Amino acid sequence: TQSTRPQRILGAVQQNATRGDPRSVVRAIDQYCRSQEWAMNVGDEKGCILDSVVSEVNPSTVLELGTYCGYSTVRIASLLPPHAKLITLEFNPKFAVIARQVIAWAGLEDKIQLVEGSSGDLIPKLKEQFGVKAFDLVFLDHWKDRYLPDTKLIEECGLLRKGGVLLADNVICPGAPEYLEFVRSSPRYESQYFKSHLEYTKVEDGLEKSVFLG
Ligand SMILES: Nc1ncc2ncn(CCCCCNC(=O)c3cc(-c4ccc(F)cc4)cc(O)c3O)c2n1
Numbered sequence: 001t002q003s004t005r006p007q008r009i010l011g012a013v014q015q016n017a018t019r020g021d022p023r024s025v026v027r028a029i030d031q032y033c034r035s036q037e038w039a040m041n042v043g044d045e046k047g048c049i050l051d052s053v054v055s056e057v058n059p060s061t062v063l064e065l066g067t068y069c070g071y072s073t074v075r076i077a078s079l080l081p082p083h084a085k086l087i088t089l090e091f092n093p094k095f096a097v098i099a100r101q102v103i104a105w106a107g108l109e110d111k112i113q114l115v116e117g118s119s120g121d122l123i124p125k126l127k128e129q130f131g132v133k134a135f136d137l138v139f140l141d142h143w144k145d146r147y148l149p150d151t152k153l154i155e156e157c158g159l160l161r162k163g164g165v166l167l168a169d170n171v172i173c174p175g176a177p178e179y180l181e182f183v184r185s186s187p188r189y190e191s192q193y194f195k196s197h198l199e200y201t202k203v204e205d206g207l208e209k210s211v212f213l214g
């Protein structure tokens, strides 16, 4: 039977990455998606910007919206301090099954909690169900038209600490125009655009970093 793209990405990890070595998992996915078939991972170019923001924030708690195969999940978690935790939300069970195996291959199960469901349903439950106080960093990489409503939901639920950072992928391609307009015009955010390219292509894309001022 025909394999799926996420299954082929997992295969590339299992064939080319070293168990317990997160950076070799990231490298294996990038090499596969650059040479064999495109996939919607944040990728190596935007990934370096992601790395620099994660290192600068040095977060204790991270929320990722949209796991897909776990590429950015592993990339972020590989940079977290020892007791830091990352919660990642994925609503497609087929993606979640693959992401769990990619996370396990990287040896990062203890740092990462993958929760299946949609962001709109799960965000209001994160405090009571997962004992989360507030996030230091939120990486938005899910439905582009959910970036703005979920940002408002995260604020309403008091899930973003003062000085906490929102980092949004794909603000140019596919684009999140309402989100960009909001974070760039709101007095409660200090935003900065990091120009880059759509993963594995020459098409323009970028990340928007927005610091919550409280
Ligand atoms: N609410 C909720 N809660 C939880 C969830 N978990 C998953 N989802 C649904 C997420 C579905 C995938 C989202 N990601 C993208 O669509 C995406 C697309 C492109 C792209 C594609 C084609 C092109 F020609 C050019 C660019 C590139 C990217 O880097 C992208 O990240 C959820 N939704």
Ligand SMILES: [Mg+2]
Residues within 6 Å of the ligand: 040, 041, 042, 141, 169, 170
């Ligand atoms: Mg993306």
